[in-house]
Amino acid sequence: MGKEEAGVGAPRTRRARATLRDVAEAAGTSRSTASRALGGHGYVAEHIKKRVREAADRLGYVPDASARTLKGSSSGLVGLLVSDLRNQFYAELAAGVEHTLSAAGYQVVLADDHGDEHMAQNGARAFLAMRADGVLLAPVGRAATELLVEHETPVVEVDRRSGVRGCDAVAIDSEHGARAAVEHLIALGHREIAVVIDETKWETGKGRVRGYRAALRAAGLPASRRHVLDLGLTPSDHQEELARFLDRATGVTAVFAANNVVAELVWQELKRRGSGVPERCSVVSFDDLGWMRMVEPGITAVRQPVFEMGSRGAELLLERVGNGGRRRSTEVLRPELVVRGSTAAPKH
């Protein structure tokens, strides 16, 4: 008795998983014919094709992706690395990426580095191991991007630019957005404007400070270092630090919060100390989240097309996958100022 007979008649000895071989046998053809019939390439007689398809259905056949990847040149996988999925910004980014990629038939492998460069590298290595066709990164450093680029994996950096050559990027025009926000405050009559931010080492943060400074300069206002608070990314006593900053910042009539995280902090602190917004202090945020139109008064904010940025990044990546030789491009998306109630002319 050959081993093929094993289990015949045995109660429910389910075959672990139907393979192309099983389908071919059931349909009475060779494996390659079955492959062609299912894959739709090459010539296969119509009636055979039908027979194979039926056999495949009957057996619940699902082609093995690993085998395909091993054999072929594409894994159908794209890596996505974000800094913090709990932050709505990244969640929306991920949604945009997923949307475009899944529509194109790719699977998204998600990794969250929690802002840690070491974890980012681990993620990159994993993407490499699974032969990801491409990777989207919101990097925390150069290392992950470099590793990937060295191994000739197409990379698109999203929202941040590490400066590594050989990758595409899509980002928001931080400088422009910040400048628009601060110009709006200046137009209302504010003269002493504070900026609160949590990182200034990447292009994103740098750009926002540049935009802030540019607006002041253009209006002939002095840029005091006392008006800049960089909280840093390491989670610490940010609330308290902000409180002390505001205590010291006498004369300040408006605050520019450089992203949604610090905007939340600023809003809470201002509310806590009963500084009326906008009567005693105007607030404008870079990044427009749902809650900002839910609170009273609504928060004036620079709206970034975050979902679109993710989906555009994915498109850029797909182009690269289709045509590796294309020259690298950086796409810059324009944000837009949405004026709500949190900004008004200063009382004095």
Place this chain on the structure above:
Amino acid sequence: MGKEEAGVGAPRTRRARATLRDVAEAAGTSRSTASRALGGHGYVAEHIKKRVREAADRLGYVPDASARTLKGSSSGLVGLLVSDLRNQFYAELAAGVEHTLSAAGYQVVLADDHGDEHMAQNGARAFLAMRADGVLLAPVGRAATELLVEHETPVVEVDRRSGVRGCDAVAIDSEHGARAAVEHLIALGHREIAVVIDETKWETGKGRVRGYRAALRAAGLPASRRHVLDLGLTPSDHQEELARFLDRATGVTAVFAANNVVAELVWQELKRRGSGVPERCSVVSFDDLGWMRMVEPGITAVRQPVFEMGSRGAELLLERVGNGGRRRSTEVLRPELVVRGSTAAPKH
């Protein structure tokens, strides 16, 4: 000239990708020895091991995951299917899942079905194809779960239960939470309490309505159908529908919003029509999001341990992966009522 020589001295003709064979050759050993040296199994002389490791580093060798999967019995991949990543609830769920899984060395493959059962099935098929070691689902129907379970892929349903046998589940005790919310309103003196919800076909929605009814019943209050608004999940004129509902709902002094989506809708509509919260209408939400403590007054809400639910689901899955024979379990997490300013005694 053998093809091995091709490219020698040529400017930067990088080998596509170093394989174990390349490492073995560079180290002057056989492939199997190299495999053992890197994998850490079996006996390999210390100095050889070192030599292999160095060669691997030098070549930037990254083991091929597809080959491993094909050869071995585990892919190291876990599928995660959510309904809408833009919804903070699912984003946080995903964060919890990713956290636990990546710590255990697994990669997370993310799919978003946008509440469409057909896309859910596609996702499930993709997970099957890549031999996911397990899958976490927030299903929109039975089909995806059934497909996976038939193919003996461990499944954990999160936040929802399709009723399919053979899978684990972790969920929030909706009935308990809803009851606590409504009892809180009753204790404040409310007699006519409306509930707004967007689905009542799954256990989650059903449980919330049950909890609502149970609280009324326990207090001897009548449960009028006029006080229940089920908006349905299909995106339509929800805002308008809600407005009409509130117009008709004379006598209602409090609204129970059954999840974060409808809570936002209710809050906006109440604000729009200037119905003071809580003076003219109290509001309590099932699901506590960041904005609910940012608005004035803060929204009383049933807080669900969402991140924890994701991470607990992942743990359950890992147990199953380690021990497929374990009997299936459903874990129920208790939510907690957080009282804020949006609920108060009715004026009249």
Place this chain on the structure above:
DNA sequence: CTGTTAGCGCATTCAG
């Protein structure tokens, strides 16, 4: 139009 052959990269027998 169909079947035979070969090999993707790896880990695992089994002999030495």
Place this chain on the structure above:
DNA sequence: CTGAATGCGCTAACAG
């Protein structure tokens, strides 16, 4: 302790 041989499941040449 090491190496040669084998096969995971699939597809792409190549002959028939």
